[in-house]
Amino acid sequence: MSIKLEMLRTFSVTAAQGTLAGAAAVLGRTPSAVSMMLAQFEEEVGGPLFETDRKSRLTPLGQLVLLESQRATDVFDKSANAIRRHAMSTTGIVRIAAVPSATVALLPDVIEAFRAVHPDVRIEISDVDSITVRARVEYDEADIGIVSAPPDAPLEGERIRSDDLGIVCAENGPIHMAYLRNEDASGWEALGLESLIANPLCELVDDPIVNDLRFASTLEARNTTAILSFVRRGLGASILPFDAVRSQPDGLKFFVPTQSVSQRELRKIRHEKEMVRGPILAFWNLLAQ
Known part of the structure; x- marks a missing residue:
């Protein structure tokens, strides 16, 4: 007799x-x-x-075996759940890993267009930063990834769109008040009037003021919804593309600095060795420039 999954689960x-x-x-x-x-x-x-026979304490061997048993059952359960998800959909599944701003500004329109043709396909969206997007695509945890990159970065995947990065601040905060008073608050130096809420997009701004503020920041967030919530509460200002804030409720202001304009690109990526077809290819093609 050999070790079986049922034994691991029972243990x-x-x-x-x-x-x-x-x-x-x-x-x-x-x-x-x-x-x-x-x-x-x-x-x-x-x-x-x-x-003991009461099963309340593990031996040293039992503690080691428990870790491996949990690892094995977790992997099996993950695979079984993936199979069930495929079975739930008559034509398959599309797994998307995307940066938060793309999830907010880009994907709703794409999903709407996709569902008009593929209403039964299951779509799974994970909202993560660019580093995690790349990892999920690489390890086959996502079929399509959407990352942020500076326009001058080495070509990666295919470009979807580009937009200007700007300062998002509270409507009644120091930055916007200075802007209304016609003070010199039209450049990245305006960020010095408030605490910077750092996020990965800050790294795309090639400006010494932003670099200094980013390293000095005591608050960092990677989710667009969280960032905007913090800004609205007056916890600081941040850097985002306009697409990420255009559909947000009142209470926020956004402007693009007139000097040292910085852009970001949204690029779609996929695993180079995977053959893309069916619903995945259809979704990929809808992510057009």
Whole structure:
């Protein structure tokens, strides 16, 4: 007999519950059946996994085996869930990893157009930063990625659009008040009037003032909704593209500095070795320039 997934799951549940009766209730089996499965598992492992018959304490071997059991069952459950998700959709699934500003400004229109042709395809969106987007595409955790990049960066994927980066601040905050008083608040130096809420897009601004403020910042956020909420509460100002703020409620102001204009590009990426077809290819093509 070899080690089976059922043994790993039974052992993990028993270790979590601490008793045979508790594990039996979770697993939907009798205590005697759970006990027999554990005995077979210990025989395969080659040593005892519990200190006592009450199953409330693990041996050193049991602690090591528990980690591997949890790892194995987690991987299996993840794969099983992915298969179920595919089965739920008659034509497949499209997994998108995108930077927050693209999720807010770009994807709603694309999803609407996609659903008009593929109403039964399941779409999964993860809202993460560019580094994580690249990792998810690389490790096949996303079919399509959307990243932010400076226009002069090495070509990566395909360009979707570009837009100017600007300062987003509270309507009644120091930056906007200075702007209304016709004070010199039209450049990146205006950020010095408030605390900077740092985010990955700040790194795309090639300006020494922004660099200094970014390193001195005591608040950083990577989600556009969170950033705008913090700005609206008066916790500071930040740097975002206009697309990320154009549909937001009142209480925010946005302007592009007249000097040292900085842009960002949205680019779509996919795994180079994966053949893209079906719904994924259809979604990819809708992300056009």
